Amino acid sequence: xxxxxxxxxxxxxxxxxxxNFTCSFPSSxxxxxxxxRWETAKSPEALFVMTLNGDEKKKGRISATLNTKEGYSYLYxxxxxxxxxxxxxxxxxxxxxxLFFGTGTRLTVIP
Amino acid sequence: xxxxTQSPKYLxxxxxxxxxxxxxxxxxxxAMYWYRQDPGQGLRLIYYSQIVNDFQKGDIAEGxxxxxxxxxxxxxxxxxxxxxxxxxxxxxxxxxxxxxYTFGSGTRLTVV
Numbered sequence: 001x002x003x004x005x006x007x008x009x010x011x012x013x014x015x016x017x018x019x020n021f022t023c024s025f026p027s028s029x030x031x032x033x034x035x036x037r038w039e040t041a042k043s044p045e046a047l048f049v050m051t052l053n054g055d056e057k058k059k060g061r062i063s064a065t066l067n068t069k070e071g072y073s074y075l076y077x078x079x080x081x082x083x084x085x086x087x088x089x090x091x092x093x094x095x096x097x098x099l100f101f102g103t104g105t106r107l108t109v110i111p
Numbered sequence: 112x113x114x115x116t117q118s119p120k121y122l123x124x125x126x127x128x129x130x131x132x133x134x135x136x137x138x139x140x141x142a143m144y145w146y147r148q149d150p151g152q153g154l155r156l157i158y159y160s161q162i163v164n165d166f167q168k169g170d171i172a173e174g175x176x177x178x179x180x181x182x183x184x185x186x187x188x189x190x191x192x193x194x195x196x197x198x199x200x201x202x203x204x205x206x207x208x209x210x211x212y213t214f215g216s217g218t219r220l221t222v223v
Contacts (some may be wrong), residue, residue: 004153034211
């Protein structure tokens with residue numbers, strides 16, 4: 001089992017603010033780090049899969065970085081919008097393509 | 112459209128009864144997975160299958176069983192041996208290696 005910790009547990013921001021949250025892990029012994037967005041009453045949706053130290057990925061206003069040496073990944077949202085409200089899950093990919101998930105960061109964007 | 116279908120969305124069962132949750136995908140993905148979510152915990156892996164007619168236990172397989180007779184289908188049976196079956200169950204699939212999972216919309220099982 002790969003331990004994954006996410007912080008903060010929940011977060012409220014005003015529309016237009018930028019925000020970021022953290023995924024931390026004690027070991028670099030994994031194949032990839034995944035980020036998912038999970039909106040209420042919907043299925044989790046894959047955002048990014050990162051494999052290399054120093055990886056940076058971007059999708060619109062959302063970006064992510066990976067630092068395997070220090071054991072963390074950041075997810076950034078620029079200019080938050082109400083539709084960004086969701087739970088953001090981080091997961092480490094171990095052997096056999098299995099994912100080990102953190103408990104998520106629940107983001108609420110206030111209009 | 113391609114995707115994963117889980118049914119039913121809500122399921123109620125009496126204690127001691129076995130119940131089977133359905134998961135079907137038309138994405139032609141090789142690998143399929145079952146996860147369970149409980150309040151305050153991350154998704155935990157129950158079973159996974161990387162190929163037809165083969166499956167492996169995840170971290171919390173006790174009290175569950177699966178089959179993978181077709182590539183498209185990976186049903187999960189919650190048996191009476193599962194001590195705390197009330198939970199939210201998510202099915203997922205993936206192309207092997209390097210790609211994200213595609214998830215179903217989940218089944219909420221309540222055992223009374």
